[in-house]
Amino acid sequence: MQIPAIKSPEIFPLPDIQNFILDNGLQVYYIEDKKVNGIKIEMNFAAGRIAEARHSVSELCCELFKESAAGQSGYDNSLYFESRGSSLYTYNGMDYCGIGFFALSGFATELFNRFIEIVTKPAFRVDELEKVQKRKLEKLNEVLAENDSLSYRSLTARVFGRNHPYGYNSTVHSIQDVRISHVMEHFTQNYFTTDSFVILAGNFDSQSMQSILNALGNLKIKPKLSFNLTKKIIRQGYERKINGVHKQQSSVKMGLQVPTRNHPDFPSIYFMHILCGGYFHSRLNKNIRERQGLTYYIATALETSAQAGIFYITAETASKQVPKLLTQVSKELTRMIGQPLRGAEMTMIRNYIIGNMIQFYDETFAKAETLRQQLIEGAQWSSGYTLMKQISQMKAGDLNDKIKEYLLVEKMITIIAE
Numbered sequence: 001m002q003i004p005a006i007k008s009p010e011i012f013p014l015p016d017i018q019n020f021i022l023d024n025g026l027q028v029y030y031i032e033d034k035k036v037n038g039i040k041i042e043m044n045f046a047a048g049r050i051a052e053a054r055h056s057v058s059e060l061c062c063e064l065f066k067e068s069a070a071g072q073s074g075y076d077n078s079l080y081f082e083s084r085g086s087s088l089y090t091y092n093g094m095d096y097c098g099i100g101f102f103a104l105s106g107f108a109t110e111l112f113n114r115f116i117e118i119v120t121k122p123a124f125r126v127d128e129l130e131k132v133q134k135r136k137l138e139k140l141n142e143v144l145a146e147n148d149s150l151s152y153r154s155l156t157a158r159v160f161g162r163n164h165p166y167g168y169n170s171t172v173h174s175i176q177d178v179r180i181s182h183v184m185e186h187f188t189q190n191y192f193t194t195d196s197f198v199i200l201a202g203n204f205d206s207q208s209m210q211s212i213l214n215a216l217g218n219l220k221i222k223p224k225l226s227f228n229l230t231k232k233i234i235r236q237g238y239e240r241k242i243n244g245v246h247k248q249q250s251s252v253k254m255g256l257q258v259p260t261r262n263h264p265d266f267p268s269i270y271f272m273h274i275l276c277g278g279y280f281h282s283r284l285n286k287n288i289r290e291r292q293g294l295t296y297y298i299a300t301a302l303e304t305s306a307q308a309g310i311f312y313i314t315a316e317t318a319s320k321q322v323p324k325l326l327t328q329v330s331k332e333l334t335r336m337i338g339q340p341l342r343g344a345e346m347t348m349i350r351n352y353i354i355g356n357m358i359q360f361y362d363e364t365f366a367k368a369e370t371l372r373q374q375l376i377e378g379a380q381w382s383s384g385y386t387l388m389k390q391i392s393q394m395k396a397g398d399l400n401d402k403i404k405e406y407l408l409v410e411k412m413i414t415i416i417a418e
Helices: 057-066 074-082 105-120 126-143 147-160 172-176 180-190 206-217 266-278 283-291 319-338 343-360 364-376 383-393 396-406
Strands: 018-021 027-032 038-045 087-092 097-104 197-202 238-242 249-258 298-304 309-318 413-417
Touching: 027 206, 027 364, 038 105, 038 364, 057 074, 057 087, 057 097, 057 126, 057 180, 074 087, 074 105, 097 105, 105 206, 126 172, 126 180, 147 238, 147 249, 147 309, 147 413, 197 206, 197 364, 249 319, 266 283, 266 298, 266 309, 266 319, 266 343, 266 383, 266 396, 283 298, 283 309, 283 319, 309 319, 319 396, 343 364, 343 383, 343 396, 364 383
Parallel strands: 027 197, 238 413
Antiparallel strands: 018 027, 038 097, 038 197, 087 097, 249 309, 249 413, 298 309
16 A cells, blocks of 8 residues: 655635625625535624723623523523524624624524524623623632633733733623623624624525625614724833742743734744744744653743734743743743754744644634634735745745844743742
8 A cells, every 4th residue: 555645735725705895884704605504693893802991891791692682581592592403602802702603504594583683682681790790700710710820811911001901801890890881881882883794604595695684784883983092011021920829830921012913024923933832843842841841831822913912932830940941941042043944844834834724714614713813803814825825935034033033032021920
């Protein structure tokens, strides 16, 4: 038996999507797939943290959609969807929040009609807000019981500033202080504006599609709002130890603010992230984990939003090993700055990135997730192809210039939760 040849992944064309701008100004994106017997409908609103007049109101408002609405209790609405093999979900982010559902194609129109009533006629009851607040407080207690979460909260607060939407941390006080009047005001001002968009994905018959588009076109859409953001505070070369909850195991975060997805440096930053700690054979993993044995897990993360991004190194180690871990991380970053990549390693990472990107476009609902994230960050559908092309053409010298700019230890904020 002959083993097939291993080929490097190639840049692949992105599938086409359809974009409708309805008469009311609402943007609708359709990813068609006649091979599946399922659909996804999701409404997205520029009503995340960035739109808040009061901390924590956006997540509480979004969560209340799954409670009573359109004259029906949350139980009744849940039962309606679940009896048809579906369920509602919500998400809340820095810039956008949304609500949607998956279903079999045959239930598309029926469930959408109930869905649109829920989204447009939320009850926003005091007793239900109190229940959601209670759940959020229980979740917050879980978060505060983990060193990893504590170090992350501290890092983002110092990278972006404690009062910036990307930097503030939810607290017992911020959650408890939200009232129904605050939720209603947030909903009225920030939902169903011209920067809202809808994603339809899957197999819709022509009648269902037309019915859905007609209903969406009849929604009242308001002009979008502008937000006066708190100036981002960018500190560099800052180290702080904070009290953790597990004294034997410390969590370490090292990070800094980076540009958005639309910035010219983004392809280099993305490549740097993978090289440094974004995959199993990364520099930090091979040195800190495999050679030094200082941690079971060390990695980098690159989180981007509409206004800014954050790149950080994350690791956990025995508290007594923290100084050695920091020294070794510093040495590895210095080595990356001083020694440009060789061709073989650059080729391996390039192949990994392009090959890994296939999962973002390999099936209909994955495409919908990718599209949503791109739209939230103000990127075009074609940005994925552009990124692959830029990665494939990247030269070691150009990449090393960006590594020198973004990977200097003295620029990073270091947080140690111990």
